[in-house]
Amino acid sequence: FASPRLVSVSLKGLLGGHSGADIGEGRANAVRCGAVLADRVLAALGPAHVRLASFRGGDKRNAIARECFLSFLVDGGDVPREGCRGCEACAPPRPASERQSCVRRFRDVVEECQEAFLAEFGQREAELKLRIESERSLDGSRGEAALTPGSADRLLALLLGIPHGPVKYSHAVPGLVETSSNLAAARDLAAAPPHVRGPDGKPPPARYELVCATRSTLLPALEAVRASIRRLGLLCGASVLQKAAYPGWVPEPDAPVVQAAAQAVQAVTGRKPELKAIHAGLECGVLAEKNPGTKCVSFGPTILGAHSPDERILVETVEPFYKATLGLMERLAQIRA
Structure with a gap:
């Protein structure tokens, strides 16, 4: 990039809550919202002008994610012309009045996502706040890492494709969630302090762990959701580890x-x-x-x-x-x- 900038974004203030008892309330999931933001940023600027540098959010497997933190490497130049493939051969140059910097377009997308999230969740998530926390120029000699476009695509495919929320409501007990899944956390396993570098002077490659928790009172339904998550993970090139499922408990009010x-x-x-x-x-x-x-x-x-x-x-x-x-x-x- 020309004069790359590292831009950090946070999503905070969500309710979170119990991944079982509260999963049917339609609360926002910070990890899912963060993935939506990243997807829209990458689509708006393109791989030649922005890269996803880091992504982390959520914590415990049995809790709905309340916070998410992302960072991007953003081109310090202007937004490309429509149809531009990232080269420098565009001519004639646009007048200054028609130019928009990549960073300005990035900020616009963040504001658009904030408005979209509030429109969708604002009645319940009144404290939701999506904001740019910091922005700084980079010294190219430091070798700041970012995901390749292909790696970012696979990560976002998982973050946007893994089921989250109620999968099915009970036919026997009105209003009771029978089967659900919680996209609980996204962690960068290779995250290292700024001073840690490999032999080539660059940070270690990113390795992400996504944590999910699936629940159901019916074991076959639970295993069907777990199988869909496993298939999606394998399709995206991930290693999938699934421990024994938490057993369901069928209600027996007359016991x-x-x-x-x-x-x-x-x-x-x-x-x-x-x-x-x-x-x-x-x-x-x-x-x-x-x-x-x-x-x-x-x-x-x-x-x-x-x-x-x-x-x-x-x-x-x-x-x-x-x-x-x-x-x-x-x-x-x-x-x-």
Whole structure:
């Protein structure tokens, strides 16, 4: 590039949340939004005038990504003419009044994406902020790294193609997400401090790890989604590692232990509890898988903002939960007797 510039962009302020319980709310995923931005930037300027230098976002596999950070190498020259293939043979030169710098066009795309994200998610993601954090000229002798166009295409194909959000809602329980997948994180495994360079004076090549978490109450449906992710990864030239899936747990609201728990809670609170099925990886599924025929129930104090920095517990709900647990144990002892 002519006088290349390194431009860093951040996406912050998203709600994030639990990748099961909150996945059906339509919250924005920072990793997916970051991929949309990168795709639009590369399409607007072309590989001869911009390169994706770094991409990272999200954190834990069981949380919806709240933040994403990207950097680009941007040509310090003007936006090419329509149809230009990146050479320097365009003639006659355009007058200054008709020129737009690549960096200015880059800024325009960022602003357009901010408006598009707010139009799509703003009713729920009021604190969403997409902004350029820094911009600086580069010393060409430093050998700043960037993904090749082919590598960037494969990375973005995965980030935009891997399923995220509800895949299917339950036919038996209205409004319950039955199967979902969470595009949880993107990590640069070869990220190195600025002073680290290889024998050729350049940074080590980028290696990215994408983390997903798929959930379902039905094992065949879960494995079908996992298979689609694996196929997409292999198609894009990635190595795919899939650990054993978290077992599902089919709701059984009429099970004796569930009814006993409802009675115990009502005895403490004076109110009949609402029985719900939630889309989350509870230990009940693991216990039921290891002990076929086991009936399970899950209840406890009120937790808000699960799997996010805002996670908190309502302290006043802890004591009633403890008393209800004692009451449930008494009822179960009577049933066994």
